[in-house]
Amino acid sequence: MKYKLEYIWLDGYEPVPNLRSKTKIVDFDAEPTLDQLPLWNFDGSSTRQAAGSNSDCFLQPVALFPDAGRNHGYLVMCEVLLPDGTPHPSNSRAAIPDDPDAWFGFEQEYFLYKDGAPLGFPKEGFPAPQGEYYTGVGYKNVGDVAREIVDEHIDLCIGAGIMIEGINAEVAKGQWEFQIFGKGARRAADELWIARYLMLRLCERHGVDVNFHPKPLGADVDWNGSGLHTNFSTKHMREAGGEEYFAALMTAFADARDEHIACYGPDNDLRLTGLHETAAIHEFTYGIADRGASVRIPHSFVKSGHRGYLEDRRPNSMADPYRITGRILQTIETITAQALIEDAFAA
Numbered sequence: 001m002k003y004k005l006e007y008i009w010l011d012g013y014e015p016v017p018n019l020r021s022k023t024k025i026v027d028f029d030a031e032p033t034l035d036q037l038p039l040w041n042f043d044g045s046s047t048r049q050a051a052g053s054n055s056d057c058f059l060q061p062v063a064l065f066p067d068a069g070r071n072h073g074y075l076v077m078c079e080v081l082l083p084d085g086t087p088h089p090s091n092s093r094a095a096i097p098d099d100p101d102a103w104f105g106f107e108q109e110y111f112l113y114k115d116g117a118p119l120g121f122p123k124e125g126f127p128a129p130q131g132e133y134y135t136g137v138g139y140k141n142v143g144d145v146a147r148e149i150v151d152e153h154i155d156l157c158i159g160a161g162i163m164i165e166g167i168n169a170e171v172a173k174g175q176w177e178f179q180i181f182g183k184g185a186r187r188a189a190d191e192l193w194i195a196r197y198l199m200l201r202l203c204e205r206h207g208v209d210v211n212f213h214p215k216p217l218g219a220d221v222d223w224n225g226s227g228l229h230t231n232f233s234t235k236h237m238r239e240a241g242g243e244e245y246f247a248a249l250m251t252a253f254a255d256a257r258d259e260h261i262a263c264y265g266p267d268n269d270l271r272l273t274g275l276h277e278t279a280a281i282h283e284f285t286y287g288i289a290d291r292g293a294s295v296r297i298p299h300s301f302v303k304s305g306h307r308g309y310l311e312d313r314r315p316n317s318m319a320d321p322y323r324i325t326g327r328i329l330q331t332i333e334t335i336t337a338q339a340l341i342e343d344a345f346a347a
């Protein structure tokens with residue numbers, strides 16, 4: 001049987017990569033598994049990943065998802081390798097720490113765009129001000145094609161085995177959110193990239209673009225920006241936790257504030273002004289149920305003895321999730337190491 005394998009990778013564009021893909025037709029006797037997929041190559045000089053004189057880059061399959069949008073199709077997430085088999089400098093996935101027991105929940109906000117403006121915006125000027133669009137229903141709030149798109153996206157994600165947890169219409173007209181949950185710093189981010197891929201691909205048919213910019217309408221008008229709130233928990237946070245550990249965690253996050261911001265997406269200064277639903281970019285704050293803080297502590301976290309997950313509200317809609325999950329784990333690991341040193345001294 002011939003299978004259509006869509007090899008998907010991140011290109012070398014800065015400050016954020018684009019998704020790229022091409023189809024490989026391969027014969028298999030039965031449904032393929034990841035370890036059966038061949039290495040492949042592409043022209044890196046066309047993706048800002050190589051010079052024209054020596055343009056081959058390699059695609060290493062790292063995750064496999066059924067493609068519900070295609071007969072006998074699979075989506076193949078890949079890492080980009082140099083000809084010598086080492087990770088390409090643009091390969092943000094290879095560089096991060098990982099932990100299969102670290103869980104991440106992303107809330108991906110985005111705008112659907114048509115002819116250069118959010119879906120539902122009039123040809124000139126603006127629609128009715130924000131207020132009724134968030135979780136809204138009815139043509140005047142969500143128009144006619146958006147619902148079709150977001151519903152089909154749910155089915156494509158479920159078909160791919162991605163843990164999509166929900167969707168909702170957001171605060172601005174034409175703005176939406178989907179939530180993806182995953183286990184492991186790499187796996188959770190793989191699933192988010194594939195969910196973004198599926199959204200982009202399915203919108204082609206509707207003549208609609210997906211705009212992931214964190215402040216697509218600019219900072220001067222009062223229209224909502226887009227975030228990528230990242231909810232996270234490690235095994236230690238879920239099972240041991242405690243107030244002391246939580247305090248150490250927040251100190252580590254405060255100390256690494258700039259390193260986190262560097263991984264949380266470009267143009268975040270336009271969004272993290274401190275006026276809306278997160279703290280200002282140069283501050284680090286946290287608070288229980290506080291949607292104006294950098295990190296929101298769910299009520300459930302405090303009630304269960306400072307155990308559970310936390311929400312980092314700073315990452316933006318355009319950020320590379322590999323860099324987000326990797327940075328969060330890197331910061332968490334500093335206090336684990338510190339605690340071990342203290343334990344050794346105490347003993």
Ligand code: ADP
Binds near residue numbers: 231
């Ligand atoms: P909000 O109230 O901030 O809009 P959402 O319901 O949109 O919250 O998203 C909450 C997210 O938290 C979901 O994506 C969910 O997967 C995630 N989540 C729930 N429990 C955990 C956990 N233990 N570890 C990590 N993420 C979690």
Ligand code: MN
Binds near residue numbers: 107177
């Ligand atoms: Mn949400």
Ligand code: MN
Binds near residue numbers: 109
């Ligand atoms: Mn939201």
Ligand code: MN
Binds near residue numbers: 229311
């Ligand atoms: Mn949130």
